Amino acid sequence: MTLTFPQKLVIMIDGKIVGVYLGSHKFRGEISMGSIISTQTVEKHFDLIAKDYDKWKKKNAYYYDSIKSLVKKVIRPGSKVLEIGCATGEVLASSKPGIGVGIDLSSEMVRLAREKFPQYTFICSSIENFQYKEKFDYIIMVDVVDHIYDIINVFESVYKFCHPTTKIILTTVNPWW
Numbered sequence: 323m324t325l326t327f328p329q330k331l332v333i334m335i336d337g338k339i340v341g342v343y344l345g346s347h348k349f350r351g352e353i354s355m356g357s358i359i360s361t362q363t364v365e366k367h368f369d370l371i372a373k374d375y376d377k378w379k380k381k382n383a384y385y386y387d388s389i390k391s392l393v394k395k396v397i398r399p400g401s402k403v404l405e406i407g408c409a410t411g412e413v414l415a416s417s418k419p420g421i422g423v424g425i426d427l428s429s430e431m432v433r434l435a436r437e438k439f440p441q442y443t444f445i446c447s448s449i450e451n452f453q454y455k456e457k458f459d460y461i462i463m464v465d466v467v468d469h470i471y472d473i474i475n476v477f478e479s480v481y482k483f484c485h486p487t488t489k490i491i492l493t494t495v496n497p498w499w
Contacts, residue, residue: 361448364469365427368409372430376410389464389493390416396491401459404483406449407466411435414442414462425452449479457485463492 371378379386390413397403399418408414408424409431415422415438422442426432435444445452461480470476480490 361427368428369430372428372434389413393417393462393491397460402456403460404458405462407463408435408444411439411444413464415439449476458483458488461488461490465493465495467494
């Protein structure tokens with residue numbers, strides 16, 4: 323399988339551009355994982371921890387505040403923003419979108435996000451099954467790739483919601499944190 327992203331790829335660390343790749347960027351080959359985590363396992367896990375999720379975020383505030391700060395610096399307020407793995411909606415809300423859509427596998431996380439931020443749309447869905455007519459200016463994926471088995475399938479699904487200037491903000495937790 324080959325996945326092609328025709329836009330430019332910008333690599334940033336700590337808010338500084340450290341690399342740019344122009345042209346087609348192709349990913350080829352098989353994905354291998356030491357352990358396979360099913361979508362249902364991830365969904366159940368986050369349903370179970372949903373009620374205490376914001377409490378744990380506050381306990382690790384430095385990390386999550388850093389992510390919100392990054393999102394605020396990168397995303398123009400009033401933009402169309404999709405957050406994949408939105409949890410309780412905090413990061414999406416911090417982006418101050420004009421149109422904000424959050425999706426999550428966990429129905430409990432989605433319920434909490436809807437209660438906290440009724441001005442945005444929250445949908446219980448995987449990105450692979452997500453149906454929406456809009457394309458987005460920004461797509462946020464905070465600590466999501468850690469929970470994905472088929473990364474190629476996910477990025478093929480994400481691509482459907484991109485226009486030529488869409489920016490994807492992707493973070494993954496560093497074990498040193």
